[in-house]
Amino acid sequence: xxxxxxxxxxxxxxxxxxxxxxxxxxxxxxxxxxxxxxxxxxxxxxxxxxxxxxxxxxxxxxxxxxxxxxxxxxxxxxxxxxxxxxxxxxxxxxxxxxxxxxxxxxxxxxxxxxxxxxxxxxxxxxxxxxxxxxxxxxxxxxxxxxxxxxxxxxxxxxxxxxxxxxxxxxxxxxxxxxxxxxxxxxxxxxxxxxx
Amino acid sequence: xxxxxxxxxxxxxxxxxxxxxxxxxxxxxxxxxxxxxxxxxxxxxxxxxxxxxxxxxxxx
Numbered sequence: 454x455x456x457x458x459x460x461x462x463x464x465x466x467x468x469x470x471x472x473x474x475x476x477x478x479x480x481x482x483x484x485x486x487x488x489x490x491x492x493x494x495x496x497x498x499x500x501x502x503x504x505x506x507x508x509x510x511x512x513x514x515x516x517x518x519x520x521x522x523x524x525x526x527x528x529x530x531x532x533x534x535x536x537x538x539x540x541x542x543x544x545x546x547x548x549x550x551x552x553x554x555x556x557x558x559x560x561x562x563x564x565x566x567x568x569x570x571x572x573x574x575x576x577x578x579x580x581x582x583x584x585x586x587x588x589x590x591x592x593x594x595x596x597x598x599x600x601x602x603x604x605x606x607x608x609x610x611x612x613x614x615x616x617x618x619x620x621x622x623x624x625x626x627x628x629x630x631x632x633x634x635x636x637x638x639x640x641x642x643x644x645x646x647x648x
Numbered sequence: 649x650x651x652x653x654x655x656x657x658x659x660x661x662x663x664x665x666x667x668x669x670x671x672x673x674x675x676x677x678x679x680x681x682x683x684x685x686x687x688x689x690x691x692x693x694x695x696x697x698x699x700x701x702x703x704x705x706x707x708x
Contacts, residue, residue, distance in 0.1 A: 487673070556683040560671065563695040564664050570698035571660040574705055584706060591702050598695055605688070642661065 466505060474498055555609035558616060559601060565623055566598045572643045573630060581634065593626040664694055 462469050477494055570591070577587040600619035604612035631640035671687050683691070 554681040554683075556688060557681070560668065560683055560688065560691040563691045564668055566695040567664050567698040568661055570695070570702045571664075574698075574702045575660075577702075577705060587702075588706055591699075591706060595699060598699060601695075602692075605692075 467509065470498075470501060470505060555613065555616075556605075559605045562601045562616060562620055562623070563598070565620070566594055566601065568643060569594050569623060569627055569630070572639050575639055576630070576634070576637070581637065582630070586630075590626050590630045593622065593629065597623045597626060660698075667691065667694060 477498075573582075573587050573590050573594070576582045577584070582590075597619050600615060600622065604615035604619060606612070607615060627643055631637065631644055634640040667690065671683060671691070674687075675681070675683070
């Protein structure tokens with residue numbers, strides 16, 4: 454049985470490597486690996502791909518191309534392999550689906566404040582926004598930071614609503630900062646990825 | 649707006665994200681769901697530092 458599975462996977466080695474690398478890539482983008490582990494994966498993937506490419510080229514020249522032109526229904530072994538990969542990925546990602554603690558939400562709110570302040574600073578230094586607007590947004594963000602301080606002091610039982618209000622105010626400050634700068638890369642960063 | 653400005657912001661964002669990632673990894677390794685007092689102060693410090701940088705720039 455094991456021999457059959459291994460033979461099947463070997464016949465479809467390029468496809469299998471693709472699935473493995475994709476699964477690992479998804480896990481890496483979910484920050485499930487350390488930077489060092491990602492570097493090793495990249496190095497090993499590069500070496501494996503180079504070796505596989507070279508080997509496949511030799512097979513093509515020899516007229517033996519098991520991994521090319523395969524058609525028809527997906528083999529149960531391939532489906533099992535994909536299901537296993539999916540199960541591994543989901544179990545690895547399970548930690549990401551845990552409910553966020555209050556202190557984690559507070560930390561993310563502080564990070565949002567820092568990113569907004571830094572964006573104001575860069576836009577102001579670049580002359581994209583004037584001093585009045587920069588000061589206005591800075592004042593709003595300071596109020597947000599003070600509200601987060603208060604929410605943090607109140608704790609999870611009493612501070613949750615306050616934290617929610619603070620985050621809503623932060624969003625308004627971001628919108629005010631970027632109201633006519635939607636195409637600006639810094640605003641794209643702030644309103645998108647850094648939200 | 650030039651590439652240097654965008655790069656400067658990316659570096660700041662990366663610093664903030666890196667700090668949060670390190671804290672998250674530490675929490676995961678220790679099986680915690682809550683940040684310690686020191687970690688909370690560290691993240692708050694990042695926000696305060698950004699506020700300070702901005703205030704200085706606006707004051708000059």
